[in-house]
Amino acid sequence: MGPSCILRHVKNCSIRRGITPVLATLALVSSILVARSSDRSVAAATGKPSVNAAATYAQVAPILQARCASCHNPQGGAPFSLQNYEEAKQWSGQILEVTQSRYMPPWLPVPGKGEFSGERRLSDTELAAIRSWVGAGAPGTDESGTGGTPAQAPETTEWPLGRPDAVLTLPEPVALPGNGPDVFTNLVLPFPGNQLRSLRAIQIRPSDPQAVRGVLLSFDESGGLRQTDGWKQGIAGMEPPDSVTPTSAGLIFWTAASQALRPGAGENWTVKPGSNLLLTAHLKTTGKKAALQFQIGLYYETKAKSGSGRAAVLRLRHRGPIEIPAGTSSTELEDSYKLPEPVSITAIYPRAHFLARSFDAYATTPSGKQVWLLSIPKWDVDWVEVYQYRRPVMLPRGSVIHWKVSYDNSASNPHNPSDPPVAVHAGIGAADEADALLLEMEPSAGTNVAVWRKAIETAGK
Ligand code: HEC
Numbered sequence: 001m002g003p004s005c006i007l008r009h010v011k012n013c014s015i016r017r018g019i020t021p022v023l024a025t026l027a028l029v030s031s032i033l034v035a036r037s038s039d040r041s042v043a044a045a046t047g048k049p050s051v052n053a054a055a056t057y058a059q060v061a062p063i064l065q066a067r068c069a070s071c072h073n074p075q076g077g078a079p080f081s082l083q084n085y086e087e088a089k090q091w092s093g094q095i096l097e098v099t100q101s102r103y104m105p106p107w108l109p110v111p112g113k114g115e116f117s118g119e120r121r122l123s124d125t126e127l128a129a130i131r132s133w134v135g136a137g138a139p140g141t142d143e144s145g146t147g148g149t150p151a152q153a154p155e156t157t158e159w160p161l162g163r164p165d166a167v168l169t170l171p172e173p174v175a176l177p178g179n180g181p182d183v184f185t186n187l188v189l190p191f192p193g194n195q196l197r198s199l200r201a202i203q204i205r206p207s208d209p210q211a212v213r214g215v216l217l218s219f220d221e222s223g224g225l226r227q228t229d230g231w232k233q234g235i236a237g238m239e240p241p242d243s244v245t246p247t248s249a250g251l252i253f254w255t256a257a258s259q260a261l262r263p264g265a266g267e268n269w270t271v272k273p274g275s276n277l278l279l280t281a282h283l284k285t286t287g288k289k290a291a292l293q294f295q296i297g298l299y300y301e302t303k304a305k306s307g308s309g310r311a312a313v314l315r316l317r318h319r320g321p322i323e324i325p326a327g328t329s330s331t332e333l334e335d336s337y338k339l340p341e342p343v344s345i346t347a348i349y350p351r352a353h354f355l356a357r358s359f360d361a362y363a364t365t366p367s368g369k370q371v372w373l374l375s376i377p378k379w380d381v382d383w384v385e386v387y388q389y390r391r392p393v394m395l396p397r398g399s400v401i402h403w404k405v406s407y408d409n410s411a412s413n414p415h416n417p418s419d420p421p422v423a424v425h426a427g428i429g430a431a432d433e434a435d436a437l438l439l440e441m442e443p444s445a446g447t448n449v450a451v452w453r454k455a456i457e458t459a460g461k
Contacts, residue, residue, distance in 0.1 A: 054136030055129040057085050063126045064088055064095075067105050070257040077209045077256025079286075085140050092138035099130050106383040113362075113372035114348070115390045161201055161260050164297030166192050168277060171232040173291035176211055180285055181417065182382075184430055185234035186241060187279040188225045189296060191271050198305040199269040202252075202261045203297035209256035211292050213282040214385055216349075217252040217261070219269075220244050220276035237428035238353055239436075240280045246313030248453070251347045251440045253386035260299075264346065266442040268309025282382075310442045311346070312453045316401065318435035322426035324355060326418075329410040333435045336402045339363075340455045343441040344392035348374050351436035352405050354381050354415040355424060361403040361437055363395050371395065373439075381415065392442065403437045 064072075064082045072082035081087050088095065098104040099122060107120035122130075133139070168189040176183060191197070206212045218240050225243070228235055235241060250267040263269045271277075277296065316337050324331045350359045361373040371393060376384075395401075409421050417431050418424075424433050443452040 055132040056139060056141050057088065057133065058141045059129050060088065060133045063129060067120065067122060075209060077212065079210060089138045092134045096130060096134040099127060108376045108380060108383055109387060110375050110377055113375035116387045117390045118388065159203060159297055161203060161299060164203065165300040166298045168296040168298065170294055173293040174234060174283065176283060176290045176292050177285055178287055178289045181430065183283040184238040185236055185281055185283065187234050187281055188231045189277045190226065191275055191277060194273040196273065196304040197271050198301040199271065199298055200262065200301045201299040204254050205295040207293040208286065208290055210286050211283050211290060212256055213284055213382055215254045216240065216280040217254065218244050218278045219247060219249055219271055220278050221247065221272060223274040223276055225276050225278065238430060239351065239428040239434060240278055244278055246315060246438065248309035248311050250311040251313060251349050251386045251438060255385060264311065266310035268305055270305050310449055311440055312456045314439045314441060314456050316437040322433050322435055324407045324409045324424040324433060326421040326423045327410055329408045331407045331409065332404060334404040336400050339395060339397060339399045339401065341447065341452050342395065342397045342444045344394050344444060345389060345439050345441045346392050347386050347388045347440035349386045349438040350374060350376065350384065351434045351438065352379060353430065353433050354417050355407040355409050355413060355433055356405050357408045358406045363399045363401045365396055366398040405435050407433065
């Protein structure tokens, strides 16, 4: 176990990187050594400094700033900062390891099968710069070998958008134990006031960002969740309760790396009096017992919007039973759905829990063209989020959406919540499985939105 293990979730320490860290690091280091000694001999032969000189901190700092600091800052979701030379140097060994294995920055979809905004994948050039810098002993930029340009700290103002029109808090904080498995809970926050309001932004501030992996936001329009027993303590589960159906608000997802959330062009975040904001939260323990609270800043439009927006969410669920026998390492579930209307898909949210190993989704158009929507070859429930397409994916009427999930319910799956493995069925708990695909979409121009929405939303039931 490396020193970084103390940071990890105890059960999963050392195994999450997906490769054997020691071997991988050794292999990398030896290739770096080879590269460096050949650089040196070139330099010696020509008498000129090598063009392939090792990267300096000045080259690596902008990479860390752009790709890591959104989480690795004092207020961020990661357990330590990577914002200046001292911090980068201190963590350089682990930085090499987790970047080359692509454990960091966390980003699950493979490139070329869906293009997403905010993609966190490092380029080969960035990986090479990190490799070269760490291989050279993580030198600084100035003569003393320390220093270098300090990276800019991100904005840390409490409310970067100004004072919110209203601030919601949980009726009761979440009691997080110091250690143990992640906590999945549906947190219900009643909207205040008795007026129809449209939101132009939502800012989320947990009391400890490190305890929050991700949050899906939905509107409980009927307010019915306040009838659920114990709602003030949160309703356990990895999915929103069935009574809350995704609406024209679209798929709204927050992580500690997110800025304020704002509705997309076709979305309408109008909330009726008496309704609730629902946070379907994936929380983790941080080593110390905590009472986790949230402050949710709401920013209102001056006038509530009429109409319902153009967006709709198609929720596709596996139609057959889900049965994953104990001890099996590759159960595959596959399903498809034919689009009754032409659509532009704006975001995708793949849903499976701990046992999933891979998740693929694509469409075939009536003319036989295959259009990839998403491919996650190494599923990790810790880092799944809503993925927004860089450009909407347009699909004609009659296109068929396929999705396929492979599950590993063997004892050798380090994420398996049961030890020894037990047979697993569909459900919303951490020991259950899911097989669903949520697609946020808009109709094509000229479509009657209400009719279209009904077709999409009922077809997905
Ligand atoms: C989206 C947020 C996010 C981004 C972006 C991110 N990290 Fe992390 N990082 C985390 C979190 C959270 C952890 C703690 C481990 C966990 O929760 O699984 C972590 C842990 C680590 C660790 C410790 C791993 C261990 O062995 O425990 C290293 C090293 C690291 N990150 C480096 C990086 C580097 C380098 C980058 C950029 C190239 C980066 N991270 C980008 C969130 C992030």
